[in-house]
Amino acid sequence: MNPRNVGEIEGASGVGEVGNPACGDMMRLYLKVEGGKIVEAKFRTFGCGAAIASSSMLTEMIKGKTVEEAQTITNQHVADALDGLPAVKMHCSVMAEEAVKAALDDYREKNPA
Amino acid sequence: MANIFFDHISTTPLDPRVLEAMMPYLTERYGNPSSHIHDQGQQAVRAVDAARVEVAGLVGAKPQEIVFTSGATEANNLAIKGAAESRGKKGRHLVVSEVEHFSVLNALLPLRNRGFEVTTVKADGDGKVDPDDVRRAIRPDTVLVSVMHANAEIGTVEPVEEIGRIANEREVLFHTDATASAGHIPLNAGTAGADLVTLSAHNFYGPKGTGALVVREGVRLESQIDGGFQEMGYRAGTENVPGIVGMGRAARIASEEMGEWARHLGALGKRLREGVASSVEHLHFTGHPTDRLPGHVSFWVEYAEGESLLLFLSVHGVMAASGSACSSNLKGRDEEDLVASHVLRAIGVPSDICTGSITFSLGKGSTGQEVDHVLSVLPGIVRRLWEMSPTYLDYQKKIQQGG
Numbered sequence: 001m002n003p004r005n006v007g008e009i010e011g012a013s014g015v016g017e018v019g020n021p022a023c024g025d026m027m028r029l030y031l032k033v034e035g036g037k038i039v040e041a042k043f044r045t046f047g048c049g050a051a052i053a054s055s056s057m058l059t060e061m062i063k064g065k066t067v068e069e070a071q072t073i074t075n076q077h078v079a080d081a082l083d084g085l086p087a088v089k090m091h092c093s094v095m096a097e098e099a100v101k102a103a104l105d106d107y108r109e110k111n112p113a
Numbered sequence: 114m115a116n117i118f119f120d121h122i123s124t125t126p127l128d129p130r131v132l133e134a135m136m137p138y139l140t141e142r143y144g145n146p147s148s149h150i151h152d153q154g155q156q157a158v159r160a161v162d163a164a165r166v167e168v169a170g171l172v173g174a175k176p177q178e179i180v181f182t183s184g185a186t187e188a189n190n191l192a193i194k195g196a197a198e199s200r201g202k203k204g205r206h207l208v209v210s211e212v213e214h215f216s217v218l219n220a221l222l223p224l225r226n227r228g229f230e231v232t233t234v235k236a237d238g239d240g241k242v243d244p245d246d247v248r249r250a251i252r253p254d255t256v257l258v259s260v261m262h263a264n265a266e267i268g269t270v271e272p273v274e275e276i277g278r279i280a281n282e283r284e285v286l287f288h289t290d291a292t293a294s295a296g297h298i299p300l301n302a303g304t305a306g307a308d309l310v311t312l313s314a315h316n317f318y319g320p321k322g323t324g325a326l327v328v329r330e331g332v333r334l335e336s337q338i339d340g341g342f343q344e345m346g347y348r349a350g351t352e353n354v355p356g357i358v359g360m361g362r363a364a365r366i367a368s369e370e371m372g373e374w375a376r377h378l379g380a381l382g383k384r385l386r387e388g389v390a391s392s393v394e395h396l397h398f399t400g401h402p403t404d405r406l407p408g409h410v411s412f413w414v415e416y417a418e419g420e421s422l423l424l425f426l427s428v429h430g431v432m433a434a435s436g437s438a439c440s441s442n443l444k445g446r447d448e449e450d451l452v453a454s455h456v457l458r459a460i461g462v463p464s465d466i467c468t469g470s471i472t473f474s475l476g477k478g479s480t481g482q483e484v485d486h487v488l489s490v491l492p493g494i495v496r497r498l499w500e501m502s503p504t505y506l507d508y509q510k511k512i513q514q515g516g
Contacts, residue, residue: 046502
C-alpha cells in the first residue's frame, strides 16, 4: 500500500474535483501542464482502497501524456491498469476518468487556445 | 509481521477442546440420529441429546426447547416467519428495532408482501431501544416483538428484560437475537421473558454451520423447511451431528469461563478505548459507553474513510471490521449494493460524511501486547489518510483562516 503522487500542486495549471464525501468518495486532481504536456499530476482522495488505487494509477498514467492524449483516458483504461476492479468498485475508476476530464476542462478554461 | 485478529464479532476461532469433542463425530462415529436401531445411530442420538442439555444450560432453557439449525440466519428466519405464520390468525403485525441484523429485517420482506404490517422502533444515539417505544408500538393485532440482545457493529446491549416483560404483559411473543452476545454476557431466556432466542455456535468458539433457536414450551411455530420430523418437526433435515456436538461443548466452556473472559476483555477493551481516545483526534465512539459487549471498541474518525482504515490496518497485520459503505458488500451485484450501514444511520452518524465505523472486537485469546501494537500503528494510519484526503485539507485551511 504505497499510493504515488499524493499531494497538491501550488499554482496548478488545472484542478478537477469530482465525487462527494456523501457518496463515500471524493477526488481532487492537480495537473501541471507545460508545452501541452502533463509534467506533473498529484491527487488527494477521500475514499476506499479502490478509490485511492484508481487515483494513484491515473496520475501515473497521465504523466508525460499530452493534453489530447490524457483526454482519451477512460475508466476502463484505469481499471485494466489495476488488473481489473470488482463490479461494485467500478465507480472508483469512473471517478478517476471524471477527475482528469474536469482538470483538463479547468486547464482549457484558464488557457483558452 | 503482526497477526492480530480483532474481528471476533464476525467469527471466533474454534476452541481446541471443541475440535477434540467433534473429531470422533467427523470420523468413526458417523451415525444418523434418525436411524437409531443400531449402535452408530444410538451414539448419534446420545451425542445430540447431550449437546441439547449444554446449549440449554447456556441460556437457562430446557433441553427440549432447543432447535438446532444451520446457524443464526436460519434461526432468525424460523423465529420471524415461523411465529408470524403460526399466529397469523390472531393478528398480522410485528414490532422490530431498526438496528436488527439483516436476517431479521430481510425475513420481514416476504411477510410484508403477504399483508403483514411491521412497526420499526427507533434506537437512540447510543443504539439503545427504549422499552416504552416498544410498548407504544404494540397493537391488539401484534403477534411478535423482535429486539436483539446486543448489536455486533456498535456493541450496545439492549434492555431485553424490560422489553420482554412488556411483550409478556401484552401476550405478544418476544424474540431476541443473541448471536453477538451469547457466550459472552449472561442471558437467561426466562428472566428476559424471551419466547424465542437465536444462538450461533461460531460466535462463541464453536464451529460454523451450527446454530439454534430456543423455542420456549408452549410456543408454536410454522416450520420453514419441509421434510422429515427432526428437531421436533421444527427443522427437517439430517442433524449436523459434529457441529451440534461442537456447539454443545462450546456452550459448556462458555458457561464455565464467560466471567473470566469478560474480566480479561473488559480490561483490554478499556485499554484500547482509552488509548485511541487519547491518540486520535476527531474520533467519535459509537454505541453505548457502558452497556456494551466486553472487548468491543467501535468508533468512526472524521476525514478518514472506513475501508481504507481497514486496508491500512491489515497492511500492519491488524484485522478489524467496518460498517462503512464501501466494505459492506464487496461481493454485491452492482453499486446499488453499496449502501451505508443501517445501524450507523440509525444512531445518527452524519450521512454527509458517510464514513465507516471501525469495530475492534477482541477475543479470549487477545493480549495486551496486541492492543499496544494497534495503538502504536493507528494514529499514523489516520494521519496518512488525512494527508491524502481533500476534506481534511479543506478543514485545515479553514482552521488556518480562523474559520
